[in-house]
Amino acid sequence: MAKRISFSKGASSVLFWSVVSAAFIGPGTVTTAAKAGASFQLALLWALLFSTLATIVLQEAAARITIASGKSLGEIISLKYRGTSSESIKMVLFIAIAFGCAAYQTGNLLGAISGLELITTINPKLLLLGIGVVCASILLLGNIQLIAQALGMVVALMGGLFFYVAMQGDFEIYYAIEAALLPTIPDGSALLIIGLIGTTIVPYNLFLASGISKGQSVREMRIGISIAILIGGLISMAILLVGTQIEGEFSFKALSDTLTNGIGDWAAGLFAAGLFVAGLTSSITAPLAAAITARSFFQTENSNWAMNSRNFRLVWAVILGIGLLFGLADVKPIPAIILAQAINGILLPIVAIFLLLIVNDKSLFLDGFTNSNLSNALMLIVVSVACFLGLYNILKVIAQLAQATTTSSTLYSIAAILTGFIFVGLVWRIYISKK
Numbered sequence: 001m002a003k004r005i006s007f008s009k010g011a012s013s014v015l016f017w018s019v020v021s022a023a024f025i026g027p028g029t030v031t032t033a034a035k036a037g038a039s040f041q042l043a044l045l046w047a048l049l050f051s052t053l054a055t056i057v058l059q060e061a062a063a064r065i066t067i068a069s070g071k072s073l074g075e076i077i078s079l080k081y082r083g084t085s086s087e088s089i090k091m092v093l094f095i096a097i098a099f100g101c102a103a104y105q106t107g108n109l110l111g112a113i114s115g116l117e118l119i120t121t122i123n124p125k126l127l128l129l130g131i132g133v134v135c136a137s138i139l140l141l142g143n144i145q146l147i148a149q150a151l152g153m154v155v156a157l158m159g160g161l162f163f164y165v166a167m168q169g170d171f172e173i174y175y176a177i178e179a180a181l182l183p184t185i186p187d188g189s190a191l192l193i194i195g196l197i198g199t200t201i202v203p204y205n206l207f208l209a210s211g212i213s214k215g216q217s218v219r220e221m222r223i224g225i226s227i228a229i230l231i232g233g234l235i236s237m238a239i240l241l242v243g244t245q246i247e248g249e250f251s252f253k254a255l256s257d258t259l260t261n262g263i264g265d266w267a268a269g270l271f272a273a274g275l276f277v278a279g280l281t282s283s284i285t286a287p288l289a290a291a292i293t294a295r296s297f298f299q300t301e302n303s304n305w306a307m308n309s310r311n312f313r314l315v316w317a318v319i320l321g322i323g324l325l326f327g328l329a330d331v332k333p334i335p336a337i338i339l340a341q342a343i344n345g346i347l348l349p350i351v352a353i354f355l356l357l358i359v360n361d362k363s364l365f366l367d368g369f370t371n372s373n374l375s376n377a378l379m380l381i382v383v384s385v386a387c388f389l390g391l392y393n394i395l396k397v398i399a400q401l402a403q404a405t406t407t408s409s410t411l412y413s414i415a416a417i418l419t420g421f422i423f424v425g426l427v428w429r430i431y432i433s434k435k
Contacts, residue, residue: 025159025232026282027111028104028199030275031334033236036192037243038250042171042179045240047193049180051200052233054382056226058352061359061371061379062206063221068369073207074296076358090297093354096347097204098319101290103343104202105323108286112279113327114252118272128327132320135283139316159235161274166238176241187408190396194389198345200236201386206351207293208285218369242271251334283323287316346390352383353426360430376430384423391415 036044062073069076074090081089112131113124120127185193216224243250246258252275260268294315295305305311356379358364359371371379392415399406 025235025278026104026108026199026286027114027275027279028107028195028282029236030111030239030278031107032192032195032199033239034243034246034255035250035334036189036196037240038246038255039192040186040189041244042176042240043184043186044189044193044196045176045179045237046181046183047196048200048233048236048240050183050385051197052229052236054197054378054385055201055205055233056229057375057378057382058201058206058355059225059229060222061355061375063216063225064218064369065359065365067216067218067221068365072292072296072299073355073358074293075299076364077354078297079364080358080361093351094293094297096350097207097293098290098315100202100343100347101204101286101293101319102322104204105283105286105319106326108279108282109323109327110279112276112283115272115275115277115279118252118256118275119269125328128324131280131283132324134280135287135320136317138284139288139320140313159231159238161270162235162238162242165270166241171241171244180237190389190392194345194393196236197386197389198343198348200233201345201348201352201382202289203348203351204286204289204293206355207296208289283320286323287319290319291315345386346393349383349386349390349422352379352386353422356380356383356426357429380423380426383426384419387422388415388419391418 033048036047065076066072071079074094077093078090109128109131113128116122116127117124243255246255248254256268256271291307291312295312298311299305303311356371356376359379360376362370392411395406395411395414399411
């Protein structure tokens with residue numbers, strides 16, 4: 001009989017894994033989900049439900065192989081791809097993850113400032129520097145357990161704020177359930193859909209989950225990670241519901257004014273606080289995830305990558321610094337935030353494909369830790385959807401640059417065909433080529 005987990009231990013695991021929720025419940029989620037609600041009402045709710053379930057599937061796999069092997073995801077990639085190609089693969093993956101972290105960090109800081117600007121007239125650049133100091137101070141503590149628990153508490157508070165405001169809206173629960181279960185792609189929504197997926201299934205979170213999962217049992221990890229991510233997904237859906245209350249063009253001020261007119265002055269204050277807290281928590285986790293990713297790729301017996309080491313601190317300091325520089329350069333927050341989510345949504349298939357191939361390599365793990373057929377089916381669905389949407393957006397950009405008069409249906413067809421080739425190639429690698 002499997003060993004039972006006490007309530008207190010289960011709750012502690014959920015709180016610990018809330019660091020993953022804190023990483024994706026940032027200004028990117030607030031902006032993208034609220035804009036999706038404002039622009040398309042409930043129509044894109046399915047993208048958040050899919051993203052939440054997909055996040056559980058991918059995060060569980062990343063954490064499981066670390067628990068099984070005692071090695072981080074980066075170290076496992078090094079073992080799988082030995083030889084001259086190993087260093088190139090590690091460098092390409094790290095640059096992609098670091099780029100995504102830097103893009104997110106800019107949006108995180110800009111979002112936090114946007115929240116404060118709704119309730120204070122203090123110079124935004126002074127506020128930005130103050131937030132940077134707070135983030136650096138917390139990261140300098142070098143205690144992942146303490147950081148995770150603190151962020152978990154903040155996520156719970158922030159979720160309560162958004163849920164309360166969302167429930168004040170005028171919508172039918174039947175239509176919300178229908179929109180969540182029946183996927184649709186309204187005209188002009190493709191970039192927002194990939195943004196919703198990118199802001200939930202955050203690529204760097206796979207390395208974050210792998211980097212902090214050591215020391216837990218598989219059962220404990222599965223309970224903690226599933227509940228924590230489900231809570232994060234529900235918060236994202238609540239934000240979309242809040243966005244449906246906006247009339248006219250989306251902006252933080254428009255959302256604040258809508259809540260004030262419809263509910264009362266207090267609601268705008270709650271939204272401003274939620275946006276600020278979302279930015280603050282994610283401004284801590286993005287640099288932390290970049291440093292954990294670097295450690296997983298480049299740690300050797302002759303190098304020191306402890307949390308208080310110079311190498312580790314240098315990586316998170318660079319990511320934090322890039323975000324501060326772009327923030328001080330007066331980059332427009334909403335376009336920058338949405339673009340950051342879309343960039344990470346396009347990067348997601350690359351990381352997910354590597355993860356899928358790794359969790360099926362029986363030479364790396366004992367039986368019982370590699371993927372089951374059900375896990376493979378779920379991961380193949382996630383990879384295929386992410387590839388299809390990412391390819392569609394890339395093709396759309398190419399068509400626009402070439403000034404080609406290509407219809408959306410043609411682009412969808414090409415993206416579907418290319419995704420089909422990728423799907424067949426993955427199935428061949430997993431099931432057929434190793435027979």
